[in-house]
Structures are given as C-alpha cells and as structure tokens.
Amino acid sequence: MNTYNQNKLHKRLRRLTGEAIADFNMIEEGDRIMVCLSGGKDSYTLLDILINLKISAPVQFELVAVNLDQKQPGFPEHVLPQYLESLGIEYKIVQENTYGIVKEKIPEGKTTCSLCSRLRRGILYRTATELGATKIALGHHRDDILETLFLNMFYGGKLKAMPPKLMNDSGEHIIIRPLAYCKEKDIAKYAEIKQFPIIPCNLCGSQPNLQRQVIKEMLNDWDKKFPGRIETMFRATQNITLSHLCDTNLYDFKGIKKGDIDVNGGDLAFDREDLPPMMGFDASELDDQDLILWKEAN
Known part of the structure; x- marks a missing residue:
C-alpha cells in the first residue's frame, strides 16, 4: 500500500472512530479511559487511534492501557510492556492465573471460553475501579457487532447485537466500543502497516468459537459477492x-384500535x-x- 492509501486509511479509521464517539457520547470532559489491550490487531488499533484523537479532541481526557496476563503457557510477557514504554503512556499489566482456574474447573476437551470470559470481565471491572477509570474501552468493531447479531438470531433466538456503549449489570462501569463503525479488513490493513507486535490469540489451546467462525465466513462471502x-x-x-x-x-x-394512526413505519x-x-x-x-x-x- 502506497503512502497516499496509507494516509487515506488512517484518516478513515480516525474519522469513523470520531463519529462513533460523537454519536454515542462515548468520551466526555475529564474522562479517564481504560483501554483494554489484548495484544491483537483490534486493541492495538484502538489505542493508536485514541492516542491520535486525544491530541485534537474538543474535550480533555486521559488514557491508561491495561493488559491482563492470564498466565497462559508461552505468553510473551515482555512484548506489551516494551511497546507501551515506547509510547510513553500510562499502563498497567494485571497478572492473574485465570488459565490455571479454567483448567482446574473445566473438563479436558470442553470449551473454556465462557468461564474464562467471566473471570476476565470481573478482573477488568475491578482494575477499572482501582485505576479510577470512568470508561472501559474495548476493541470490538463493526464486523464483531454484525457477527454477534447473527449469532443471537441463529443460535439464541434473540434480536440482539453488541452495543457501542453500555452500562454493566451492576451499574458501576460504562463500556465503550469506539471502533464500532470500523471495518475489520481496514483494521487488519492498518495493523500490518503499523507493524504492531501482535500476540497470537491461540495460546490457551482452546477450540475456536466455531459458531462465530461460521457467521464470519458467511458475512465474508456476502461481502465478496x-x-x-x-x-x-x-x-x-x-x-x-x-x-x-x-x-x-x-x-x-394489543392496544391497537381502529382509527389509530401509526406514523412509525x-x-x-x-x-x-x-x-x-x-x-x-x-x-x-x-x-x-x-x-x-x-x-x-x-
């Protein structure tokens, strides 16, 4: 990709992120945003774009990057600290042996994702409180939202997706997804250009989410055709x-009566x-x- 297209891609991601933030009032004056950094392309791109937007944003806000080291075998502990040090931003590496808990509780061969996700969520909420974060930023993008919509339709019987902004169940934390308008293929190109030090997502050795993979392939096929x-x-x-x-x-x-006028549709x-x-x-x-x-x- 030449320099012109690289700049165009950066501007598009920056514009779409800014639009999502504005549409859902994701970031407000004085916010302290905890950016969850997994080591994948999406969270690296999220942090990079937010750092860039912070320079010219109409409101003042802080960023603190957080990574959860779950003690998976082979996890390269040095990668994220080195990268974050090079950026010169505040960060925290949280070390919790959730991998050991999951292996102890889940029988061999069974899917570990559900328990792992609950443990990870609880730790991140606790960390947000400890850091005084007012918002928690996740790197989910447009394709994640659509995949979740179809997963819920096909397998859960619900018309439910993944909202760009929500309150957690306890009412203590606001979760935001600033990349909600961004395409995954744009993020993948951007991560390649920026040469982010990607950490593989298969370290836990668990099976991939086969249902989500089926949906992803369906959407990719539609996108091509x-x-x-x-x-x-x-x-x-x-x-x-x-x-x-x-x-x-x-x-x-049930309340519809003859003579009613419905202007909604x-x-x-x-x-x-x-x-x-x-x-x-x-x-x-x-x-x-x-x-x-x-x-x-x-």
Whole structure:
C-alpha cells in the first residue's frame, strides 16, 4: 500500500472512530479511559487511534492501557510492556492465573471460553475501579457487532447485537466500543502497516468459537459477492421500526384500535417494496478494489 492509501486509511479509521464517539457520547470532559489491550490487531488499533484523537479532541481526557496476563503457557510477557514504554503512556499489566482456574474447573476437551470470559470481565471491572477509570474501552468493531447479531438470531433466538456503549449489570462501569463503525479488513490493513507486535490469540489451546467462525465466513462471502451488503446491514441496526417486528414487550400491539394512526413505519403490509440494490449506501466508503466490484454488481 502506497503512502497516499496509507494516509487515506488512517484518516478513515480516525474519522469513523470520531463519529462513533460523537454519536454515542462515548468520551466526555475529564474522562479517564481504560483501554483494554489484548495484544491483537483490534486493541492495538484502538489505542493508536485514541492516542491520535486525544491530541485534537474538543474535550480533555486521559488514557491508561491495561493488559491482563492470564498466565497462559508461552505468553510473551515482555512484548506489551516494551511497546507501551515506547509510547510513553500510562499502563498497567494485571497478572492473574485465570488459565490455571479454567483448567482446574473445566473438563479436558470442553470449551473454556465462557468461564474464562467471566473471570476476565470481573478482573477488568475491578482494575477499572482501582485505576479510577470512568470508561472501559474495548476493541470490538463493526464486523464483531454484525457477527454477534447473527449469532443471537441463529443460535439464541434473540434480536440482539453488541452495543457501542453500555452500562454493566451492576451499574458501576460504562463500556465503550469506539471502533464500532470500523471495518475489520481496514483494521487488519492498518495493523500490518503499523507493524504492531501482535500476540497470537491461540495460546490457551482452546477450540475456536466455531459458531462465530461460521457467521464470519458467511458475512465474508456476502461481502465478496454483494459489495455494500455489510454496510446496509449495519445501517439496519441503526434504523429500527418496532411496530414492524413482533416483540409485544416493546410495542403495544394489543392496544391497537381502529382509527389509530401509526406514523412509525406506515402501512406497508400489502405493498411490494422495490428497493434499489444499494439503498442508502455511499460508494465513496469503498476502497478502489471494492469499488470496481460494486460497479460490476450494479
């Protein structure tokens, strides 16, 4: 990738991150943001973009990077401290032997992810309190959000995704996902350009999340065959018409009476909707190769 395209990629990630932060009021004056750094491409990119945005942001905020060393065999303990030292930012490495707990509690051959995730979450919440963090930033991106949406639909029977901003169950911590508008393939390119010291994610030896992998492959296949479909699907999560779904807890279907006027969606029950193939899609968001494919498809 030449310098022009590298700069374009950086500006796109920076712009989309800034838009997500503004849309959901993720960062406010005086915030102390705990950035969870796993050693993967997403969290490295998150920290890098937030450091960059901090320079010109309209509000003052602090960043503190946190990594949880779970004592997995082969974990390169020196990598993250060296990298963070080179950035000159505040950081904390939390050492907890969750790997040993998981191995003790979960029978051999069984999936360890659920228990490991709960343990990790509890430790990070505790660390946020100890550090006086007002927000916890995670590196989930647009593709993670869509994958979670389809996972819940296909396997959980829920119309539920991964929100860009939420309060934890206890009401003590606000979790933010500033990369919510960013594409995974853009993040992967950016991480390669920046040469982040990536730590492999398979150190625990557990099986991959096969259900999520199936969803990821499905979305990647759609993205190749129908450029723009992923963007349109993500916009759908921001454009919800409750009166045209089936949740009686969120919409008073029983209360509908003759003569009522519903301005939320209108009466389209018997209409044939002729949607253009890329309704609401801005082709300027595509890179050069994707733009070629999109023009061929349309």
